[in-house]
Amino acid sequence: MKSLGLPAEDVKPVLKKLLMLYNKKWELIEEDNYRTLADAIFELADDKIKVEQKGLIIKEDVEPPYKKPHIGLPEDQIPSSLNRGKGIMELEGESQKSSSSGGINAFTKDPSNNPHDPARNESIRNKSKNLIQVDSANVKKSSYAEGESGAHDANPKSRLPGLHSRKQRIKNGCETKISVEPGEKQLIDFPPRYSGATSNVRQGLIEVPQHSHMLKLSKGSGTPSSHETKFQCTHRIASSSCGHVHLSLKCDHVREPYNFRGTNSDELLRFVERKYKKLYKNVGPTFSLEKLLNEICESYKEMGDDSVDGVHRHQEIVETDRPERNMGNRSSGSDSHYLPRQPMDYGAKKRAVLKVLDITKGTEKTKISLYDDIGNEDPTSFVYIPENIIYQSGYVHVSLARIANEECCPSCTGDCLSSSIPCACAGDTGGEFAYTPGGLLQQKFLRSCISMNQEPQNQHLFYCQDCPLERAKNANRPKKCKGHLLRKFIKECWRKCGCSMDCGNRVVQRGITRKLEVFLTSKGKGWAVRALEELPEGAFVCEYVGEILTNMELYERNKQSSGKDKHVYPVLLDADWATEGVLKDEDALCLDATYYGNVARFINHRCFDSNLLEIPVQVETPDRHYYHIAFFTKRKVNALEELTWDYGIDFADHNHPIKAFKCLCGSELCRDKKR
Numbered sequence: 001m002k003s004l005g006l007p008a009e010d011v012k013p014v015l016k017k018l019l020m021l022y023n024k025k026w027e028l029i030e031e032d033n034y035r036t037l038a039d040a041i042f043e044l045a046d047d048k049i050k051v052e053q054k055g056l057i058i059k060e061d062v063e064p065p066y067k068k069p070h071i072g073l074p075e076d077q078i079p080s081s082l083n084r085g086k087g088i089m090e091l092e093g094e095s096q097k098s099s100s101s102g103g104i105n106a107f108t109k110d111p112s113n114n115p116h117d118p119a120r121n122e123s124i125r126n127k128s129k130n131l132i133q134v135d136s137a138n139v140k141k142s143s144y145a146e147g148e149s150g151a152h153d154a155n156p157k158s159r160l161p162g163l164h165s166r167k168q169r170i171k172n173g174c175e176t177k178i179s180v181e182p183g184e185k186q187l188i189d190f191p192p193r194y195s196g197a198t199s200n201v202r203q204g205l206i207e208v209p210q211h212s213h214m215l216k217l218s219k220g221s222g223t224p225s226s227h228e229t230k231f232q233c234t235h236r237i238a239s240s241s242c243g244h245v246h247l248s249l250k251c252d253h254v255r256e257p258y259n260f261r262g263t264n265s266d267e268l269l270r271f272v273e274r275k276y277k278k279l280y281k282n283v284g285p286t287f288s289l290e291k292l293l294n295e296i297c298e299s300y301k302e303m304g305d306d307s308v309d310g311v312h313r314h315q316e317i318v319e320t321d322r323p324e325r326n327m328g329n330r331s332s333g334s335d336s337h338y339l340p341r342q343p344m345d346y347g348a349k350k351r352a353v354l355k356v357l358d359i360t361k362g363t364e365k366t367k368i369s370l371y372d373d374i375g376n377e378d379p380t381s382f383v384y385i386p387e388n389i390i391y392q393s394g395y396v397h398v399s400l401a402r403i404a405n406e407e408c409c410p411s412c413t414g415d416c417l418s419s420s421i422p423c424a425c426a427g428d429t430g431g432e433f434a435y436t437p438g439g440l441l442q443q444k445f446l447r448s449c450i451s452m453n454q455e456p457q458n459q460h461l462f463y464c465q466d467c468p469l470e471r472a473k474n475a476n477r478p479k480k481c482k483g484h485l486l487r488k489f490i491k492e493c494w495r496k497c498g499c500s501m502d503c504g505n506r507v508v509q510r511g512i513t514r515k516l517e518v519f520l521t522s523k524g525k526g527w528a529v530r531a532l533e534e535l536p537e538g539a540f541v542c543e544y545v546g547e548i549l550t551n552m553e554l555y556e557r558n559k560q561s562s563g564k565d566k567h568v569y570p571v572l573l574d575a576d577w578a579t580e581g582v583l584k585d586e587d588a589l590c591l592d593a594t595y596y597g598n599v600a601r602f603i604n605h606r607c608f609d610s611n612l613l614e615i616p617v618q619v620e621t622p623d624r625h626y627y628h629i630a631f632f633t634k635r636k637v638n639a640l641e642e643l644t645w646d647y648g649i650d651f652a653d654h655n656h657p658i659k660a661f662k663c664l665c666g667s668e669l670c671r672d673k674k675r
């Protein structure tokens with residue numbers, strides 16, 4: 001230590017603590033020409049400077065930053081915080097600041113910061129040419145020190161934390177010294193294919209200079225055994241779009257005798273994806289592990305940025321993640337799936353407030369945020385459910401035994417849409433599938449559904465002999481049925497079918513795939529839904545999900561609720577009542593999303609020219625007392641355009657169990673004449 005210019009009074013207290021920490025194992029301290037001791041002294045000095053720069057008092061008992069994984073230390077003696085597992089997946093925030101200053105610190109401070117001048121320390125360290133170890137964990141942590149010291153740094157580049165600063169340190173020769181020896185590179189099983197790109201997509205990147213290291217272990221250094229070569233490889237497998245958060249696979253392994261052979265990240269992802277799809281058969285064809293992992297990074301960043309006392313407020317997301325309001329700049333091509341990140345034009349003071357980052361609480365494949373663009377209103381409370389649930393007495397019997405072989409396609413394989421002869425599942429739609437191979441509704445089918453919906457008086461109404469709705473109102477003297485709209489059904493392939501989950505005749509059952517957002521309207525209609533991407537004509541948006549109630553139960557529920565209760569409009573599942581003689585109460589069902597529902601409970605009404613159409617979809621039950629209500633676009637819908645559907649309200653019917661609101665749809669064809 002003396003030859004390195006370190007005075008005894010600096011060395012002694014550190015040595016004492018090291019001895020205690022290493023259980024008096026001198027050989028660990030002597031190793032590599034007392035490297036551990038030298039490092040500990042430098043780090044203590046660096047820490048003191050940091051504390052002094054912050055204007056804090058240094059306590060005598062400040063613990064020197066010994067927290068460095070030590071190769072020579074038996075694993076059970078490594079402090080738990082350092083005892084990293086093998087092949088751990090970790091979230092790595094480059095901008096993240098760590099309060100620990102383990103390992104080799106950054107040396108970018110102003111050299112005039114004496115008495116413990118880091119520049120001097122660095123030069124001493126450089127003298128000691130046999131400093132070997134590179135510890136990627138500590139490299140990461142040390143970016144903190146650079147961020148802290150950036151204000152004193154003449155070189156603006158070195159103020160940047162993360163990759164850039166690491167590069168600089170490498171240039172300074174503080175890190176990579178003996179770590180990767182020429183000729184040993186081929187020992188890494190998966191050489192880097194490309195590097196340099198830093199953001200958004202998974203890089204498939206193995207950062208050899210910064211993250212992959214081979215450590216030659218010297219004789220007597222403990223585990224692993226002497227002369228073994230230890231590898232540390234870090235695969236970056238995903239990252240957030242801004243590149244600040246990465247998901248990496250870190251693997252420490254020893255070449256001999258455990259002959260570990262790595263794989264590249266593309267292969268790895270494909271392998272896991274196949275495994276996952278095999279295990280969980282109901283993931284759709286659009287499922288991508290890569291997207292999922294990138295989403296984890298994105299969410300990590302968003303949540304880190306947003307969360308303030310449990311309330312998510314996100315100024316940055318508003319300005320960066322959301323599309324611009326002025327649609328003029330936007331590409332309107334069909335490939336504009338994800339919109340450019342541009343600042344929103346909110347005016348000088350107004351700032352959108354993100355109230356809920358994901359109303360689905362992770363139950364849907366895609367997050368749905370709730371934004372308050374204009375005021376400070378909270379949505380009524382409800383429980384988000386991604387699928388319908390039975391409230392009490394409704395009869396919904398799902399069983400494979402109920403599905404006759406003629407009602408499904410057990411002999412199909414793969415994708416039914418690609419078969420030359422449409423299977424039995426297309427029978428309900430006239431022998432042609434309702435969907436295109438691209439997952440949209442066939443135009444012909446869509447047009448006929450729209451026309452049936454818009455001209456109900458023309459032969460598309462039917463009247464029950466004994467209407468369950470009227471029975472619910474007055475069981476003793478039910479009034480005449482007011483008529484129900486006949487509708488076209490879609491029948492999707494399901495579990496008893498032989499096709500795969502990727503089959504094109506399974507759209508609604510795969511759930512929401514479009515990027516949706518709930519927002520507060522400025523027009524007095526409360527909350528509403530919009531898409532953050534352009535939607536083509538015939539695109540599935542979401543299902544109307546709620547509690548399955550009998551009409552009797554709905555009637556009772558509405559009677560009990562006070563007139564002031566805000567109601568989400570229930571949907572009658574009456575599209576097939578025409579085929580029944582007298583329907584039992586338990587079979588006359590409806591969906592109510594007031595207390596339990598999905599995003600559809602926020603979709604507002606628009607008379608006649610709404611952009612969404614509700615279509616009955618039969619999935620798991622062969623009879624049609626119960627079915628799904630799926631919303632499809634009637635035309636191309638621009639990103640950020642409010643999504644609406646026609647609730648089918650008769651504004652003149654004052655006996656309806658739910659009192660109609662004053663319609664503010666703004667349509668020229670508005671049926672609410674009072675308005």
Ligand SMILES: C[S@@+](CC[C@H](N)C(=O)[O-])C[C@H]1O[C@@H](n2cnc3c(N)ncnc32)[C@H](O)[C@@H]1O
Pocket residue numbers: 379380524525526527528566567568569600601602603604605606661662663664665666
């Ligand atoms: C299914 S919810 C839609 C979400 C609702 N806006 C909210 O804030 O929760 C139905 C309720 O929204 C309001 N609403 C929907 N469409 C409307 C319209 N065209 N005009 C006025 N209010 C409307 C009514 O209060 C209605 O009862």
